Amino acid sequence: MSLWLAAVVIAGVAGAAVATKLLLRRRAPMGGWFTDSSRGAGILGVLGTMFSVVLAFVIFLALQSYQRARADSAVEAVAVTELHAIAEFFPESSGRLLQSDLICYARAVIADEWPAMKDGHDSDLVQSWIDRLHHDVATAVPSDARQEAAYAQWFDEESMRRDGRRGRLVESAPFVPLPLWIVLGLGATLVISYMCAQADRREGAVIQSITIGFVTALVTSGLLVVAFLDRPYGGHSGSIVPTEMRRTIELIDRGEAVPCDARGVPV
Helix, strand or coil: CCHHHHHHHHHHHHHHHHHHHHHHHHHCCCCCCCCCHHHHHHHHHHHHHHHHHHHHHHHHHHHHHHHHHHHHHHHHHHHHHHHHHHHHHCCHHHHHHHHHHHHHHHHHHHHHHHHHHHHCCCCHHHHHHHHHHHHHHHHCCCCCHHHHHHHHHHHHHHHHHHHHHHHHHHHHCCCCCHHHHHHHHHHHHHHHHHHHHCCCCCCCHHHHHHHHHHHHHHHHHHHHHHHHHCCCCCCCCCCCCCHHHHHHHHHHCCCCCCCECCCCCEC
């Protein structure tokens, strides 16, 4: 969701809440519907506290998921760079082949898998380059101690690449389950509805509008933050983009011929 659309949603929900409270204010008896205003304020305090605690907890967990997604994508990109460097120590033909595979892998991650992660999917194209990497490294035959050391180090970095990719794919799926969204939606509705029920003709319309408007804007903003963090690769403003993998491409792509096009599709 873009920033302007989020602002429109917040303004629209807050405006609807203000209009509802002002309408109820016109119909409310003098002194409001509550005979004991302190009791009514106490109930609102309980509702608000419960909702704010749940919302803060969900935002905290969703933020951790967002940060893990960013970190895992960086780990994968760095591992690809290291694998490309390690391939320099392989036999010449095998090393060039592996370096070409890594370039195509990185291109496919950027052009094919990143858009697929918006819907929580992976890329068959990226998987095909992984399979090709496994095949090509299995056919490489080290001939001296240096090549044997590089061969062993390859699998350490390959493990980092695999874990990084697996981590970002896991975080691409929605983190907040539907029952928790129902709880958040119900809590927000109860808080705002209860504040609307506190309409009182003795208070000015501006004051009543400010209180309900501010609370509604804050509640709506919190829910939008959860929705934003729950889709780290959603393509909206602030979502995670393949910056590190693009930097890897700049480091390892030397303009030599590789068996794929700019999108990682085999040619």
